[in-house]
Amino acid sequence: MDTGILVNKQDMQRLLADLHQVRYCYIQDGVPGSESEGYVMEVFSDPQCSSLVANHTLYLNVQSFDYLELSQLPEGETCFDLVQDNRLLRLVPLSNPLDDQNCRRLNAAALEAVVTEVLSAGWDVRIDDEENFSM
Numbered sequence: 184m185d186t187g188i189l190v191n192k193q194d195m196q197r198l199l200a201d202l203h204q205v206r207y208c209y210i211q212d213g214v215p216g217s218e219s220e221g222y223v224m225e226v227f228s229d230p231q232c233s234s235l236v237a238n239h240t241l242y243l244n245v246q247s248f249d250y251l252e253l254s255q256l257p258e259g260e261t262c263f264d265l266v267q268d269n270r271l272l273r274l275v276p277l278s279n280p281l282d283d284q285n286c287r288r289l290n291a292a293a294l295e296a297v298v299t300e301v302l303s304a305g306w307d308v309r310i311d312d313e314e315n316f317s318m
Contacts, residue, residue, distance in 0.1 A: 185261040187253050192228050195245040198253070199226040199263065204277040207241065211270045220277065234265075236272070248272075 189195050202223040209216035221239035234247040245251075248265040256262050256275070263274040 185253050185255060189251045189253070190249070192245045195248070195251045195265075196226050196228050198251065199223065199243055199245070199274075202226075202263070202274060202276055202278075205241070206275040206277055207236065208273045208275075209270070210264075210273060223274075234272075241274075 189198065204220065204222055206218065206220050208218040219239065221236070221241050223241045223243060226243045226245065228245045230246045232244050232246075234244045235242040243265070248267045250266050252264040252266060252271075254262055254264065260275050263276075265272040265274070
C-alpha cells in the first residue's frame with residue numbers, strides 16, 4: 184500500500200522525481216482550491232528558492248514543504264500531499280513510472296540506432312572520399 188509520511192528532504196526529492204504528468208490541487212485549511220493538470224519539470228532542494236507552479240508546469244522545491252504524505256484516494260489513486268502549515272499541494276500522478284521507464288528505454292534504443300546509422304553513413308562518405316582522392 185502506498186501510504187506514509189516522509190520528512191527527509193532527500194527522500195521526498197527521490198520520490199517526487201518519478202512524477203511526470205500530474206493532476207494538482209491546492210488545499211488550504213481543508214478546503215480544496217484551484218485544480219489543474221501539468222508536468223513536473225524539476226524537483227530540487229534549495230533553501231534560497233521557491234516552488235513554482237505556472238503555465239501547467241511544476242518546479243518543486245522540497246525545502247518549501249514540511250513533509251510529504253503519501254496516501255490512497257477513495258478511487259484507488261495514489262496521491263502525494265506536500266504539506267506546509269495549514270496548506271498543501273496535492274499531486275495525483277496521471278502517468279505510470281513503469282510505462283515512462285519503458286518509453287525511455289525505447290527512446291534510448293531508437294537514439295542509439297540512429298546514432299549508429301549516422302556514424303556508419305559518415306564512415307561510408309569518408310571511404311568514398313578516400314577512393315576518389317586515390318584515383
